[in-house]
Amino acid sequence: MYQGYSSIRGTLLSPTKILKKEKMTLSLRSDKDRGDGTARYVLSGEGAGTIFRIDEKSGDLHATQRLDREEKASYTLQAQAFNKITGLPLEPATEFIVKIHDINDNEPKFTKAVYTASVPEMSDIGTFVIEVNATDADDATYGNSAKLVYSILQGQPYFSVEPETGEIALSNMDREVRKEYQVVIQAKDMAGQMGGLSGTTMVNVTLTDVNDSPPRFAYSSYHLSTYESAEIGSTVGRIKANDGDEGENAEMKYRIVDGDGKEYLDIITDETTQEGVMVIKKKLDYESKRVYTVKVEVTNTHQDPSFSDLGPFLDTAIVKVTAKDVDEPPVFSRPQYVFEVNEDTPKGIAVGTIAAWDPDATHYPIQYAIDQHTDPERLYHIDPKNGSITILKSLDREVSKWHNISVLASEINNPHQRSRVPVLIKVLDVNDNAPEFAMIYETFVCENVKAGQLIQTISAIDTDDPLVGHKFVFTLSSMNPNFTIFDNEDNTARILTRRSGFNRREMSVYYLPVVISDSDYPIQSSTSTLTIRVCSCDATGNMRSCSVDALLLSAGLSTGALVAILLCILILLMIVVLFSALKKQRRKEPLIISKEDVRDNVVSYNDEGGGEEDTQAFDIGTLRHPEVIESNKLRRDIIPEMLFPYHRPSPMKECADVRDFIISRLQENDTDPFTPPYDSLATYAYEGNGSIAESLSSLESSVTEGDHEYDYLSNWGPQFKKLADMYIGKDTGVAN
Structure with a gap:
């Protein structure tokens, strides 16, 4: 059993702080270590060999570098003792923990x-x-x-x-x-x-910021000045109050609360600079008042009720505006003048009077003049001294009801100081124009009209303008057997028939004079003529035709008959020209005098014919000898589309007369179905039998010594007139 392993007997021998770090020496000793130098200590774990080192002989544990608790507060290590000779462990490895004690080495x-x-x-x-x-x-x-x-x-x-x-x-x-x-x-x-x-x-x-500072004027009174000619709305000057707040808490508004200049001056707030701008509200007048005084108040736009205990958030100041004198133009007594005058007012009569004066203290005299651009016709004149306007020319309300002129007033000592005023002159109406038809009436009457039937309603106009309106009276200038008039008493009248039945052949147009009078003073009247045509109408009164040509066509007059009438007129004209050209004529020339016959016969048609051998196209012998009876044969100059049975009538026995000859030829052409469809003109040179003029030829007229009577027109004219009348009467049925 190693000493200190099981209870971690190591002791911290000398803890020392080095640069905010810790250094330690720890002694480890095994119970099996006899102290004879045969024991060898081995260290393993966290930091072994690097941070911590152990003495193999003594078992002392050393830190090889500075330790920082803030980096790692503890280390876990294992220590074990071995026999150097045998290499066998003296006892099992023991784990121990090395804790680093803190020192105050970090600032907050x-x-x-x-x-x-x-x-x-x-x-x-x-x-x-x-x-x-x-x-x-x-x-x-x-x-x-x-x-x-x-x-x-x-x-x-x-x-x-x-x-x-x-x-x-x-x-x-x-x-x-x-x-x-x-x-x-x-x-x-x-x-x-x-x-x-x-x-x-x-x-x-x-x-x-909070709105805890009221606005304050820097001065108790301000002095401004401007010219009396300053226009309304122009700036006089600026004043400004100070406010220690900022933003919307420093926004202010100004107003005039009192003063004798309150009517003439006004103040507005400049939202950008927070200044009070004094402006002209009404024109200043230096002559009547020199100094205008107002009391101006300034307040905050946005007020905080939390600071109401600090007192009212406003301030006042006196502003005096001095008006400076300028030389002003004349001033008229009115902004414009309106006069009335009758259109029959004589020249030289006054229409009205203009008045102006110098508003300055000098009171210079004034002179007047009319701007000629506004009176190009020179109708009016103004007295340069007293301003009286008179008429120079006669006025006509129907030409112009109003005259707009401009009058100039200028100072005599300083003509550049001048002003103008409009003058409106109204021309009053006088009844000097007669009424007349309101329009051109297209009036007609039917041939089958009944008596008392309405054919036209007429009205009138008058260029005059009476105060109570127009009142026209309609009458006929004289008694008319055909028509009558009925006044409706509403400025209109009805034209009625007095008889029934009208005939276009007898009279195609009637002229009805109508007298129109007004009721103003003096009474004016005029006569207007109403043209009434006679027309053919149906049973319901609707017009069908009004022309005379239509009447002739409706009577059965054919186109050929009309051509014949025109031909007769043409022959009459040719005879007149021929008689005027002849100077002398003695005897009647034979019908055929020789091959050198100077008379020409012209026939115009569209068929060339067959040349000289084609004698069927036109036989001129008929014109020279109408007594010869032609054979009934077909013409070869035109190939008809179909053949009609036709019998050419024989010439009249008494065809010696020109009348009979022409009538005979006309009848032949009218009834001949083989005549060309186009118009043709034939000149007939046959004089007729028994001509009192004998021959119309001028040959041998020069050898006649005596004078000859050339008044053929007076002799032949009645015969041709009789011929035309007879033909028209026979063909159309119209009486001579």
């Missing part, structure tokens, strides 16, 4: 190097600010090496610290005196005794 350390805290100013004494905390690496269970005590090194008398917990509290402080504080806190071990180790930390404390 705070969890933060710098702490930050804030607290409202004016807080109560002892108000908690922040808690600081420090730690010590030494063994808190062994001695006082880790027992800490907190103290304040800097920050008194404003702050205090709880020694055991590290809680920092404050005393009564004013932020306006000092806003930020730096507090130094110390933590010391060994319960604060001498020789203990310590550590420190910094605590930055900021006092937050």
Whole structure:
């Protein structure tokens, strides 16, 4: 049994602190060791051979290096004794524990190097600010090496610290005196005794603002000045109150509470600079008042009721504004003038009078003038001295109801100082225009109309503007057998028929004069003519046609008949031209005089024909000898789409007369189905039998010595008129 193994008999021979570390020497001895040097000690376990070393002969255990309890507080080792000679163990290995005893070799350390805290100013004494905390690496269970005590090194008398917990509290402080504080806190071990180790930390404390300071003006009164010509809303000056608070607690508002200038001045708050801006509320007048005084009050926008015991949070000051004189332009008695004048007012009559004066103390005389740009027609004139406006030209309300002119007033001594005023002249109406139809009426009457039937309702307009409204009276200028008028007494009238049945052939258009009168003074009247067309209508009164051409077509007049009428007119024109060209005519020329016949016959058609051998296309012999009866044969110049049975009528026996000849030819063309579908023009040169003019040829007229009667138109004109009338009467059924 080894001595000290079972009970760990080792003893700490010389514990020594070296650089905050521990060094020890421990002696181990086995009971089997006889002391003859045959025993050998062997060490194993934690740190064996490195941290701990054992003397093989004596069994002394040594620490080879400094030990740190904060790194490892204990080590577990095994020691065993062997016989050097036999190498056999003298006894079993024994385990033992080496514990490192603590020494105060670590100073306290705070969890933060710098702490930050804030607290409202004016807080109560002892108000908690922040808690600081420090730690010590030494063994808190062994001695006082880790027992800490907190103290304040800097920050008194404003702050205090709880020694055991590290809680920092404050005393009564004013932020306006000092806003930020730096507090130094110390933590010391060994319960604060001498020789203990310590550590420190910094605590930055900021006092937050509360609205505990009212605004205050720097002066009891302020003096400002501005020109009397300053515009409304312009700035006069600025004043500012001081407030020790900050942020929203320093926001202020200004207002005028009293003073004789309260009506003319106003104050607004500049939210950026917290200044009171004095502005013009109403135009100042140097001549009437030189100094304007107001009392200005300033208060905090946000007030804290907790500090109501400190008194009212407001201040007042007197502000005096001096108006400075300027040379002002003339001032009119009114901002604008409105005059009325009748449109029949004679020239030279006054419309009204303008008045202006110099507002300055000098009271310079004023002269007046009309801005010609506003009166381009030069209708008005103003007296430059007394401001009386007169008429230069006649006025017409129907041309312009209002005249807007500008009148200028300027100082005689300083023409640059001038002002203008609008003058509105209303032209009053005079009944000088007669009423007339309100529109152009398209009126018609049916042929089958009954007596008393309404054909048109008419109304009137008048450019005049009476005060009580228009009242028109409608009448006919004279008794009319066909139509009558009925006044509805509401500025309209009805046109009625007086008889039944109208005939377009007899009269296609009627003109009805209507007299329209007004009721104003003097009474004006006019006559307007209503055009009434006669039209064909159906049984319900709806118009179908009103033209005369439609009437002729409806009577059965064919297109060929119309062409014949036009042909007759053309022949008459040709005869007139021919008679005017002839100078002399003695005898009748034969129908065919020779091959050199100078007369031309022109026939226009679209078929070329068969050349010289084609004699069927057109036979001119018919024009020269109408008595010859042509054979009934088909034309070869046009191939008809279908053949119609046709019998060409024989010429009239009494065709010697031109009338019979033309009628015969017209009938042939009208009834011939083989005539071209296009229009053709044929010139018939047959003079007719028994012409009193004999031949129309001018040949041999020059050899006649005596004068010849050339008044063929007077002889032939009645015959052609009779011919046309007879033809129209026969063909259309219209009476001559």
